[in-house]
Amino acid sequence: MSVAVLPEIAEAESPAGPLVAQLKGLVVSLERRGVRSEILHGVDLDIAKGEILGVVGQSGSGKSVLATTLLGLLPASSKPIIEGAALVGEVDMAHASEAVRRQVRREHLGAVFQNPMTSLNPTMRVGKQVAEAAWTKDAEEAITLMNRVAIPQPAERLSSFPHQLSGGLRQRVMVAMAIADNPDLIIADEPTTALDTTVQAQVLATLKGMRDTIGCSIILITHDLGVAAQVADRIAVIYSGSIVELGTSRQVLEEPQHEYTKGLLASRLTLTTKKPPSRAPKPVAEVDTTGMSAKAAQKALEQARAKLRRPIVEMVDLTCTFKVKGPAGRLVDLNALRGVTTRVYDGQSMAIVGESGSGKSTLLRAVAGLETKIGGDLIKPAQAEIQMVFQDAGASLTPWLRTESILRERLRGIGREQQDRMIAETLERVGLPQEIMHARPKEMSGGQCQRVALARATIIPPKVLLCDEPTSALDVTLAGIILNLIRDLQSELNMTVMFVTHDLAVARFVADRIAVMYLGRLVEVGPVEEVTRNPRHPYTRALLEAVPGAGIKLATVRGEAPSPVNPPTGCAYHPRCVFARPECAAGDIGTVLARVSDEQHGPLVHEVACPHYADLKPMEVVK
């Protein structure tokens, strides 16, 4: 698909000051599995000294190829054919010799890649890797670099192996290596996509801080317009191998010219995205009784009340403890759930929100019956009435089975003709063409795989549908479509939905209620609008503040979530809490939540774990 370059782009604001890098008519074609295709169709881009340029596009847009070309690291196995130039300083990284490119990378470039879990050498100590980037053997130099990216206790971390560090710390190590030898340009390819929102804000702040202190330029490649908007001076929107829009961040966000940019902006979920009306049973106060006789109205109200109060999943002091290898090689307890008490009501959807390690996925797996090491009470429908959809849909489908077989597996004991009818209906319901019956997971796109996963889960409608981050691996536009599909399925099939996500904007969009988890406990539970507009727990506030967007101050939460092996005393959140008082560290605050308001939401009360919530000033919600 070719996209005409709009005339506006030619007139878009050029960067001020000298250039550190320049793409001139860059055309890149690569061979994948023997098929050659043109990935970039003539990209022109200037990167000025000291600027942060956001390059935004969806997967397959060519944004990573652009970065890799500029780094001179296109793999020879893809047989790249490159026209035009990718200049860093005076050197054309597209055509210079390997030795020259290597020298440019060493002296002028730094890079931060997407997955901090796989981007560090697993068998080399962190300090050595950082020192190597600075071309020294001096541990002091490594400590200095690690200090600059705010790695706590760098001297102690020197001898750690990457797997002993958290994701956020690993990404900081990557940044430390990128800034070694003061590069002119850092290329950050989706540097925060694999991180929690709170950690994402910290890493973005670190990157921006590096620009401010060493004056390097940064190319920030991301699929998330919000992330780019937060730190970039200019934004280039790339679509299908061409730049379709280029301008200052403000221009692109406020006066987008290209339809694609407008679409991207519209499909982005924020905390103010207009939400389609909930189809869950209405709170009693909202039941429309006008025009009814007194008796009928009474009956309608009672029915509504009864339905609202019918819990379908109920947990009382639910705990889940795993045995893991501790530092000395001994087995220690990891308390993934430390006493969760809540109810999920029939026909509603509840979002469970938290950082990685909060226990949100464990909670979902416990409800799914996939965790056996649980304590406390868990009341739930029969196993067959519960279905689950996972984050990586492609991996959750058996690779050698065709869609048809995957769906038929759930229809054992049903007549062939009826099976055929059910499959046809289900495929239509999830918006898939009938031909997909004969496709294997590898032959389908990420969105199609997730639809097949949903079809598998709902071909016999379950009472409870469990969703574990089903959209976080998908592009924004696709994520929105899948979320809408889940909402539609919920009301059409009258299901209860439990939805795990780390993204409050997503939670707000799909759910009727939100439960915020921290270190295996609930810290805040309430109706969606209450929790997102009037958050009472400091942690919920921090999560809300970390939702990326333009003009938002970065990095509000300190540190990262502590290990569930050894949770802090008192309120587990107190070491990171900006409102913490001395007494917050003492004793155990227990697992019972305080009721915030007596407002009549039926059972949809707003509850919070912080004993001091009443003293907190109301949060200003700007988004």
Add this chain to the structure above:
Amino acid sequence: MNQLLWKKIGLRLATLVGILFTLTILLFVLEEISGFDPAAVKVGANASPEAIQAERERMGLNDPILVRYVRYIGGVVQGDLGTSYRTVHAITDDIAMYLPASIEIVGFAFVLAVLGASFFAISSQLRWPGTSLVRGAMFVAYTTPGFLLALFGILLFYRTWKVFPASGRISDPDALNGPTGFFTIDALLAGRPDLFADVVSHLVLPGIALAAIPAVAIGRVLRSSLSQTITSDYIRTAQMKGLSEWRVLTRHVVRNSLPATLSMLGLQVGFMFSGLIVVEKVFSYPGIGLYMANALGVADFPAISGGTLVLGTIYVVSNTVVDFLQSAADPRVELA
């Protein structure tokens, strides 16, 4: 060394004892059901039934199997593996005499296998021109049974071209006398490079016969783990630092490709020891394999048991060493 490591070593030793126990039981049951009478062999084919019976009584063969087993284990614990029916020597003495020869040939084959594997992996990884022919030949050797390969070697290099000797350890068996029993080392200690060359030339054909299959097996694992490592994200990170290709290879690729290769290496060392029986027999190489092959022919069960226990020990120990090396190479690997 920390306490934990010692505990793990202790655990492995306990496992080894368990395995050896099982082996001895298996061998005893085998001997029992074979219906073979060593007493009859000992007194000769023309001996009267009474003489055989008397010999059986003398050898303790008429005792119940449990009594004989306990007697055997009692001896093993004290380092006594019994007496060979065939050589009439203590089996421990026989093994002490033949084991160095076998370790020498396996050591030689091991080096050949590692070199061959590295060549196989690196040449196909870097697509060196012209080496696909050698790899093809290696692959043919891989699919050929060991004894056939040995016979080919003898026909070509010994009978036709007369470049390598095809039997024994050394041309003049009396030329060397100790102190280690490893002829390569003894020749060097004696300051006789000519004898050293002679010993090595005797190692070549059986060494290749032993190493051919392991070389390809290890090479294929090494190749796939190299190519997996090279395309990984952290190698891109290393390239990003501007390191030279050689430095990336030696500092980042090799160590990360080791774990899978090491486990195949451990398996193949065990495989080489079990391959000794055929190869030493074909090349009349006086090692523990030939000793066992000869013992098998005359149902010399004490010798077979002794040899099996030694090979079993070597097998378990070499795999344990591999496990420890693996966890040393990759900090994420926990010793079980």
